[in-house]
Amino acid sequence: MKKNRSLIQDRDARASGDTASGADNLNISNNLEQTLDNVTRELGFSPDLKIRKFQIGSAEPVWVAAVFMDGLINTVAVDEFVMGALFDNSADAAEGMPREPQERFQFILDRALELGETAVKDDWNDMMLSLLSGNTIILVDGCSKAIVGGTKGGEWRTVAEPSSQIVIRGPKDSFVESLITNIALIRRRIKSPKLWIEFMKIGSVTNTDVALLYMKGRADDKVVDQVRMRLKKIDIEAVLESSYIEQLIQDKVFTPFPTVYNTERPDVSAANLLEGRVVLIVDGTPFVLVVPTVLAQFLQSTDDYTQRFDSATLMRLVRYMSLIILLLGPSVYIALTTFHYEMVPTPMLISLLAQRENVPFPAAIEAMIMEAAFEILREAGIRMPRAVGQTVSIVGALILGTAVVEAGIITPVMVIVVALTGIASFAIPSYNLAVAGRIIRFGFMVAASMFGFYGITLGLIVLIAHINSLQSFGTPYLAPLSPFSIRGQKDTVIRVPMFLVSLRPNKLGYMKDDKSGKRKGTAGTGKDGQSGA
Known part of the structure; x- marks a missing residue:
């Protein structure tokens, strides 16, 4: 134990020696050993730093070092086009190897390497950044420059199907981490x-x-x-x-x-x-x-452009309806059962009052409890392993809903309203917009519990004014609804047949009048909300 501790202390002392005092002033030295020592010290004697030293030439051999980070490089490229090329060309290099260090450096760069992507670095920070990016550094004794060989590689996840933006028809590939x-x-x-x-x-x-x-x-x-x-x-x-x-x-x-x-x-x-x-x-x-982006983009899916225009329009209308239900579903129920009984049909009103007879909480508290419980179940389903996550969400919702109704804590209608609101949030293609709707609905619930439909109306006015004030890199967030564009409605809420929709816009987000009185610009949004005229 004492021996291991002393080794660690010795390593820390060496690492914090010369480089600690002048790490920012390091440069590529003419002395190969000094440069390699500086690299090793700056990386803290990291075990994944690999250095391969060898000689080129026989009459007047020159020392060359290949430096790379294990796990970040393409091993085939390093073995064949760097190490293999240097060794294979060493015989030729023995005959025509120049004596001047700079000429030796250029000789190795021109004749000994077979990499398609090479660069010369004379700055220490640039060289270290290239090394840590997965490139191989070639150092030549007697020269204060480094050859950077493009050998980036390592293990990456293969191209697979998207995990969040699933489509019925269309390409099945998705981006990776490379x-x-x-x-x-x-x-x-x-x-x-x-x-x-x-x-x-x-x-x-x-x-x-x-x-x-x-x-x-x-x-x-x-x-x-x-x-x-x-x-x-x-x-x-x-x-x-x-x-x-x-x-x-x-x-x-x-x-x-x-x-x-x-x-x-x-x-x-x-x-x-x-x-x-x-x-x-x-x-x-x-x-x-x-x-830039607009609000309509978050309510459109790739399937809108791989299906017929009529079915795509229907699905879009369903998504807009789902957004309205997500925002206003619980608050409308609270307003009806708290302030506006006269708007409920008499048979339904009698049923609602009978259900609420033994419930100890007002409708607003009911809604808050159920929405909070649903959010907990949703979060638990996301964080659980994929094999059991969906099962936990579904079974938990069924058991919880049945239990709270039988216990007389929540009315059955409230369970239906909350479940419908949760399902509506899943119908929105964009997860970010769905989260925004889930947050905003709590504000509408508070407004409805205090002022009924007057509070909901006031909340809608504030919400629309806020959305209308938003911009994305100069593009109005509500375009092409505000500013309104007739041509822009071809591919916003509805989608007209494909031959009537142009892919390329003249200007993102809104239309402008020219001197002739004709409107020109974008006509809406294309795939997943992109503008299309």
């Missing part, structure tokens, strides 16, 4: 040179790769510039998921409504790009971000 793979999934769908991609790193510690994708000539340059500016202004240590960036670039923080759309489907992302939106892909997460 940035390059996700870009390739979009490239396969948009084989156009107008698909432009910009890379940047966000996070002072994690240095997370973020890709900004847009269609040149289709995306509004002002929107692209605004997205780029907001990304550059992000000052954060770590970006571990795209939600970090979503919360830092959204237009308004204090709102339950999402103003940045997220998806794990490549086809949805491709459709958004074709319609002039900007897509953000974050390395390490399968969920990409889409901006």
Whole structure:
């Protein structure tokens, strides 16, 4: 035990020695051993750091080192195109190896490596970032530069079906945690040179790769510039998921409504790009971000464009109705049974009063208890293992509903109302919008318990005014309903036949009048809410 403790203390002392005092001032040394020692110390003598040293040449051999991180590299590329190429070409190098260090470096770069992607780094931080990104670093003794070989790899989850955005008909692939793979999934769908991609790193510690994708000539340059500016202004240590960036670039923080759309489907992302939106892909997460967005986008599904227009329109109307039930279902019941008995048919009123005869709580308290219990069951079903999560939710709801009715705590009608509200939340395609509706309904329940339908009306006025004030990167959140566009209704609440819907918009979100009096601009929203004229 004492021996192990002394080894650990010795390691900490060495790691905090030279590099602790001058970690920010390190550079690539001409001395190969010194550079390797600095790399080892800065990484804390990490066991996944691998260093391979060997000599090239026979008459005047030169020491070369290959440095890489185990688990982050493509082992085949390292073995064949780095190590194998250096060893195979050592015989040729023995005959024509220059004597000057810089010429040796260029000789190895030109003749000894067979990698298609190579770069030269002379900055220490750039070299370390390349190493930690999965590249292989080639160091040559006597030279203060490093060769960076593109050997990124490692284990990644394979492309599989989406877990959250399920469709009946359509592509079955989804994004994964690899940035390059996700870009390739979009490239396969948009084989156009107008698909432009910009890379940047966000996070002072994690240095997370973020890709900004847009269609040149289709995306509004002002929107692209605004997205780029907001990304550059992000000052954060770590970006571990795209939600970090979503919360830092959204237009308004204090709102339950999402103003940045997220998806794990490549086809949805491709459709958004074709319609002039900007897509953000974050390395390490399968969920990409889409901006700008409108409210209608969160109520549309990919199935709307793989089915006939009449069935798609019916399903959209069902979703809008589900949103209304989610927001107002419990509050309408509270208002009817507390303030507005005259609006209930007499036979139903007699039945409701008979049910409430032995219930100790008013309707508002009933609704709060049942909604809270339903939220607990929903959360338990999500956190439980997938094999038993749904069973727990369904069985728990049945048992709980039966028990509270038989105990005389809750009326049967209240159980029906809460169950209908919960089912309505599941009919909304966007999880973020469903969560927003679940939060807002509690406000309507409080307003209904205090003022009845007057409180509900006041709440609706405040809600509509709030939604109308929202924007997403300059696009009105209620577009094309506000500002209203007749052409925009082709693909918002209803969907007209496909031949009447154009994919490409002139301007996202709203219409403008030209001098002739004709309206021009977008005509609504396309796949999953993307604008389409």
